[in-house]
Amino acid sequence: MVKLKQTPAAGAQEMRGACCEALMEEAGKNDSIVVINCDLCGPMGLKLFEKQFPTRSINVGIAEANACSMAGGMSAAGMVPFFVTFAVFASRRVYDQVFMSCAYPGLNVKIIGGDSGVTSEYNGGTHMAFEDVGMLRIMPNITIMEPSDTVMMKALIREMTRTYGVQYLRTPRKKTPQIYEEGTAFEIGKGVVLREGSDVTLMAYGITVCEALKAADVLKEEGILARVVDMFTIKPLDKACVLESARRTGAIVTAENHQVTGGLGSAVAELLSETLPTPIERVGVQDEFGEVGTQAYLMERFSLTAASIVERAKLAVARKNS
Amino acid sequence: MLDNQRELLERMSADIRIQFLKMFGKLGFGHVGGCASIADVLAVLYGGMMRVDPANPAAQDRDWLVLSKGHAAPALYAALALRGFFPMEWLATLNMPGTKLPSHADARTVPGIDFCTGSLGQGISAAVGICLANRLKGQSSWVYCILGDGELNEGQVFEACGTAAHYGLDHFICFVDWNKKQLDGTLAQVQNPVDIAGKFKAFGFDTQMARGYDVEDIHACILRAKDAPDAPHCIVLDTYKGLGIDFAEEQEHNHHLVCSAEQCAAAIEEIERRLKEGCYPGGMRYGKA
Ligand SMILES: Cc1ncc(C[n+]2csc(CCOP(=O)(O)OP(=O)(O)O)c2C)c(N)n1
Ligand SMILES: [Mg+2]
Numbered sequence: 001m002v003k004l005k006q007t008p009a010a011g012a013q014e015m016r017g018a019c020c021e022a023l024m025e026e027a028g029k030n031d032s033i034v035v036i037n038c039d040l041c042g043p044m045g046l047k048l049f050e051k052q053f054p055t056r057s058i059n060v061g062i063a064e065a066n067a068c069s070m071a072g073g074m075s076a077a078g079m080v081p082f083f084v085t086f087a088v089f090a091s092r093r094v095y096d097q098v099f100m101s102c103a104y105p106g107l108n109v110k111i112i113g114g115d116s117g118v119t120s121e122y123n124g125g126t127h128m129a130f131e132d133v134g135m136l137r138i139m140p141n142i143t144i145m146e147p148s149d150t151v152m153m154k155a156l157i158r159e160m161t162r163t164y165g166v167q168y169l170r171t172p173r174k175k176t177p178q179i180y181e182e183g184t185a186f187e188i189g190k191g192v193v194l195r196e197g198s199d200v201t202l203m204a205y206g207i208t209v210c211e212a213l214k215a216a217d218v219l220k221e222e223g224i225l226a227r228v229v230d231m232f233t234i235k236p237l238d239k240a241c242v243l244e245s246a247r248r249t250g251a252i253v254t255a256e257n258h259q260v261t262g263g264l265g266s267a268v269a270e271l272l273s274e275t276l277p278t279p280i281e282r283v284g285v286q287d288e289f290g291e292v293g294t295q296a297y298l299m300e301r302f303s304l305t306a307a308s309i310v311e312r313a314k315l316a317v318a319r320k321n322s
Numbered sequence: 323m324l325d326n327q328r329e330l331l332e333r334m335s336a337d338i339r340i341q342f343l344k345m346f347g348k349l350g351f352g353h354v355g356g357c358a359s360i361a362d363v364l365a366v367l368y369g370g371m372m373r374v375d376p377a378n379p380a381a382q383d384r385d386w387l388v389l390s391k392g393h394a395a396p397a398l399y400a401a402l403a404l405r406g407f408f409p410m411e412w413l414a415t416l417n418m419p420g421t422k423l424p425s426h427a428d429a430r431t432v433p434g435i436d437f438c439t440g441s442l443g444q445g446i447s448a449a450v451g452i453c454l455a456n457r458l459k460g461q462s463s464w465v466y467c468i469l470g471d472g473e474l475n476e477g478q479v480f481e482a483c484g485t486a487a488h489y490g491l492d493h494f495i496c497f498v499d500w501n502k503k504q505l506d507g508t509l510a511q512v513q514n515p516v517d518i519a520g521k522f523k524a525f526g527f528d529t530q531m532a533r534g535y536d537v538e539d540i541h542a543c544i545l546r547a548k549d550a551p552d553a554p555h556c557i558v559l560d561t562y563k564g565l566g567i568d569f570a571e572e573q574e575h576n577h578h579l580v581c582s583a584e585q586c587a588a589a590i591e592e593i594e595r596r597l598k599e600g601c602y603p604g605g606m607r608y609g610k611a
Contacts, residue, residue, distance in 0.1 A: 039472060039505045039512055042575070059506060061475030061513030062442050093441065122351075122417050124424040126392070126440030292417045292424040301419070 016045025072101030087113030117257030128290025134262015335365030347586030390445025443476025472504025487526035534559025566603030
């Protein structure tokens with residue numbers, strides 16, 4: 001059951017802390033779980049895991065291609081490997097390794113990419129993953145997710161250890177606003193309806209979920225009732241939820257901390273244009289590289305804020321009514 | 323080397339350390355460890371060894387440098403500003419909204435940066451490509467590259483070594499900043515490279531060890547490399563992560579440090595003192611303080 005916080009408040013735990021906690025809990029129950037680090041064990045928050053499971057925490061150094069194919073090998077030999085690095089390296093740097101050593105052979109590799117999109121902040125454009133979802137989404141045999149808070153993070157890590165397949169989870173490393181109450185359950189591949197509304201649907205994942213909720217509040221004051229969906233699984237897309245949203249509200253805004261090309265916006269547009277043409281507005285990065293700055297600055301810079309969602313929602317509603 | 327040349331190069335390396343300390347002090351954090359360990363080699367390169375023209379940074383006949391360990395860009399930005407490639411005032415904008423100077427070396431926005439880096443392991447391949455292109459164009463420029471020692475974990479580094487040796491790129495001089503640490507800990511804790519010089523030798527490089535904190539020794543090694551024919555060159559710089567900056571050297575995990583403006587100001591004062599007293603860059607490990 002989904003239990004929501006009344007108002008999203010700053011969380012007490014970092015996303016990486018939640019990730020480590022869940023991994024340790026599961027690793028305590030399942031001897032097959034191993035973590036493969038690439039000299040980012042500390043930044044990815046997995047030092048405690050390393051301490052508790054020293055033989056099952058492997059650090060190959062700055063060698064992502066090696067780590068990714070090794071994960072494939074470990075999976076072939078029956079383990080449940082988590083290959084962990086920054087999102088840019090987990091996608092761009094190892095694309096063929098994900099393909100050849102993980103997805104194509106149908107193995108059971110879990111990939112965690114830290115610093116999704118603008119959350120890489122001061123590491124700047126070279127480290128800003130705006131393409132990872134798009135790149136990986138066109139690969140068969142892969143699941144792509146981004147949790148929106150620590151409650152969901154822990155639940156998804158648990159789900160990943162219990163389901164078979166190549167799964168990519170991108171995430172901020174630090175604190176995010178809490179959206180869910182402790183104990184909420186999530187099903188991979190099923191969107192979470194956070195709020196009902198009849199005029200437009202706002203679909204988001206990761207840090208834009210909170211922005212979508214804020215946008216819905218603003219829209220409500222202006223008499224526009226927005227349905228809000230946390231589409232934390234980008235692939236496989238929850239088609240039933242997208243179609244239902246389109247039927248109920250007749251207009252959709254997607255919002256993502258990623259290029260509009262290739263991500264959720266693309267996925268939703270692909271589905272609806274073939275089955276149920278619906279006005280869609282896509283909030284996200286518009287074919288640009290990232291740059292350095294704080295998350296707040298970058299969200300403004302790339303128009304990922306509640307204000308942009310509000311603006312685009314009004315456009316979508318106007319298009320529906322014209 | 324003339325006495326006053328040593329003095330000039332030490333002044334330059336001190337100024338590099340001082341400038342990135344100012345940048346980090348203002349921001350409150352930065353890659354202090356890996357910037358500190360390349361200040362001396364950068365001083366030798368930009369203090370006269372490299373043929374560069376700040377007024378014409380893209381000159382065809384210039385020497386090139388690819389900072390493969392791109393996270394140490396602030397040290398290189400400092401060297402370039404000191405050399406006059408862009409106004410010193412730019413340095414204070416490091417990592418600020420809309421800056422031309424982002425945390426990782428950016429050739430798109432910074433005059434004098436020869437290649438974009440930040441994803442480790444790729445810069446050396448780019449440097450090899452530049453060197454091959456120069457040969458095809460009939461240019462006899464020198465191409466320099468600075469690798470991190472942790473960066474040697476990346477297999478691509480050794481793919482590039484193979485190519486450089488196969489084509490006998492004798493105008494390629496590759497430094498390894500052997501500062502003994504990477505991000506999660508020491509090399510020995512994370513991935514022990516065992517014998518760095520031996521690896522480059524095995525690939526066919528003309529290989530030397532230099533005291534990476536001693537501008538005179540670095541200078542001499544480069545001249546020796548330039549005289550050795552027929553093979554690409556590797557100079558392993560024996561350094562220490564955080565070199566010459568006590569608060570950085572003292573910390574076990576000193577890859578990325580939080581640092582206050584006061585801490586940086588104190589470190590700058592200490593640099594000036596060592597310079598004056600002839601024990602620069604000092605540092606605990608080298609017993610020079
Ligand atoms: C491909 C890639 N993987 C991971 C990182 C993250 N990272 C940045 S610096 C660093 C450690 C580098 O160690 P080393 O090469 O020894 O550099 P230095 O000690 O000179 O700072 C890591 C893992 C990166 N920039 N690129
Ligand atoms: Mg190092």
